[in-house]
Amino acid sequence: MADLFLDDSPQPAGEPAADAPLADRLRPRDLSEVIGQQHLTGPEGAIGRMVAAGRLSSMILWGPPGTGKTSIARLLAAAVGMRYEAVSAVFSGVADLRKAFAAAEDARKMGQRTLLFVDEIHRFNRAQQDGFLPFVESGAVTLVGATTENPSFELNAALLSRAQVLILHRLDAAALESLLLRAEELEGPLPLTADARAALVASADGDGRFLLNQAETLYAARIAEPLDPAGLGAFLQRRVAVYDKDREGHYNLISALHKAVRGSDPQAALYYLARMLVAGEEPLFLARRLVRMAVEDIGMADPAALTQCIAAKDAYQFLGSPEGELALVQACLYLATAPKSNAAYMAQKAAWKVAKDTGSLMPPMNIVNAPTKLMKDVGYGKGYTYDHDAAEGFSGDNYWPDDLPPQPFYQPVERGFEREVKKRLDYWDKLRRERG
Template sequence: MPDLFAEDPPQPGRERLREDAPLADRLRPRALGEVVGQEHLTGPEGAIGRMVAAGKLSSMILWGPPGTGKTSIARLLADAVGMRFEAVSAVFSGVADLKKAFAAADRAAEAGQRTLLFVDEIHRFNRAQQDGFLPFVERGTVTLVGATTENPSFELNAALLSRAQVLILHRLDAAALGQLLDKAEELEGPLPLTDTAREALVASADGDGRFLLNQAETLYAAQIGVDGSGPLDPEGLGKFLQRRVAVYDKDREGHYNLISALHKSVRGSDPQAALYYLARMMVAGEEPLYLLRRLVRMAVEDIGLADPNALTQCLAAKDAYEFLGSPEGELAIAQACIYLATAPKSVAAYKAQKAAWRSAKETGSLMPPMNIVNAPTKLMKDVGYGKGYQYDPDVADGFSGANYWPDEMEPQTYYQPVERGFEREIAKRLDYWDKLRREKQG
């Protein structure tokens, strides 16, 4: 069998990895069937499984979190269909490296050997460098397999995406991570952990198989339990290993996924889920003022006048946080989040604003009716500016029922309160004023 663990493409006579190589590399799968957690792709009915069965690969982008097997799959693909494997990293490679790789692929093609070009972290290449792949992919010099942890829709050229199939790798679940630990124990022996500590170790990996195996290797290297002290419990494991910080890039897709989840949980009146996503972002280092700005937005977009205090609560939370700082001020943010999630919801004000803005653009510069325009000079009064204006506080019922719309425009109804929260009372007021208006206007 070709050496699938080698740094470079498998070649006859190459040695396997040394015994002191990292555990994650020594456990690298030897066949696609050994890749854990990605059976939806590598299985017989999966996209990769079907391509391998047909003996023909199309260019693809492997998109998934760190430590989910992207590099392993790329290496195994080349071997499975008898292709030459060439690898570059967008972190360490430049234009010269790409030209060298393409030239080698051209030479191999002349000798009848197809090349699978694996590009790790492909999203780190700029747009011009990504365009450089296109002619070689189009004429079949290489079959491109790119790996990325970032959303290809945002990070890759549309032209490149149109020539490659995007395959999504799943974050490894507890079962898949448990399989990796089983393989490690078959090779190195039982881990010095209680059952609950083993579960805690799996949870700490946050879906990253390589991280999990690196943590296991640290435990093996420390020879815990060899001195007769016994296996570690969760508390002992926590003291020995630093818990991994959840993957979260504040300007990347993870950021937008979590803020979307927070917003939708608030909108859906689930304070428990809303608090969870708020905590996820705070623990990961999100800027608290960013979260407060988003909460203010939720208060006016999703709640509005159904509970006017929602906006007040959010602005008070902003003042409290700025006054107290972290961590004390974070309680004010959590309180505002809970208030929003438990408040009655209405998008009546949001819809009204959109509709009014749309009318303003469509109607241009229509003149307001003369009774409500300003008349600061005698000439303007003489020509009718402000004529017939009624001062509502002095009118019976405090309501004149006057016309406030341009003569060329029919009165519109933008704001339609819902029968929830304080808007129920607003609806009663509007109905009462509509009745008075009809009476006063005959």
């Protein structure tokens, strides 16, 4: 379960006005009221232990929107008797940071420690992030940063080394239901059937703030009869899934799609493909990734997989969206249900390594080109056997440099078409041994 949260305003919690937003009126007043983040705020959690000790270390709160990052920062300051100051990377610049640091230094002289909360800290550039370091190191501020993005990608290593990264969980259905119950204690029953209530919770996609905003809209409308799911859908907008094409969510989903295909689970593969397309991913990006899966994870076990993916790309470009997306679905299902082999992928890696390690070895003389008389006279091409003239169309000649023994790069598996390829290779190896 995830956290019951506060609003994002920069001032410490006081009694909200009667006409304040519902989310503001329901914010917790103490860390003990925070629900669902017990792995952090409970007695054995990192935050719980720090509060019990009465001393905080700098930290980065990483989690999805609407899961309580701002709430925890506010309540932390009160819990340990620290001065609270907040800035937002969206609205603040260098001048605002200087003012905050100066105020913290002045407070420190008066014996007051400062908790500096930085919302959306990942939006500060690298140089601005470096500006925090001397004040964190000197103890002028205890930094609590909030981010929805993976800190390892978005924050300086120097800053991360001075702060503990704490991960907040996405609100699950039980936590969201708890939010609705608290709202109903304040405002009365929601005008929803049981099924519509479940749909409302699902529509929030783990964002408690969004859920309470939706509930507030329902209360404001003064609906006489409870809405069913269809009525609710017509009345409210569904939350758009959290998905940035250049952020962690993008990479998580494409990784999940690739691994589901590799693991031969067409149902899960189709789910992740749908997740990305519904969220607005560029279909041709997905077509490119499907091509990569075809050659990396299927390869010669089913050579038609690559043809299917190229055809799907062509079909999408010909039809456009949404009709062309069905071609991507077909390619995805084909890959997930195809026999798997990474033999070609492993062969490439091994061959590339040997090519780099061995440098400019000369091929054996029998297979080098001999376009001039001089080259023929010195032995270029001498002893070459034209395989079509050999028995069974196979000469068994050596094609490796003199200083490099034959390498077993490609090792086909006993699956799909590659099973037949393996039979051929084994047969040719037998002929080579017989012919010396």
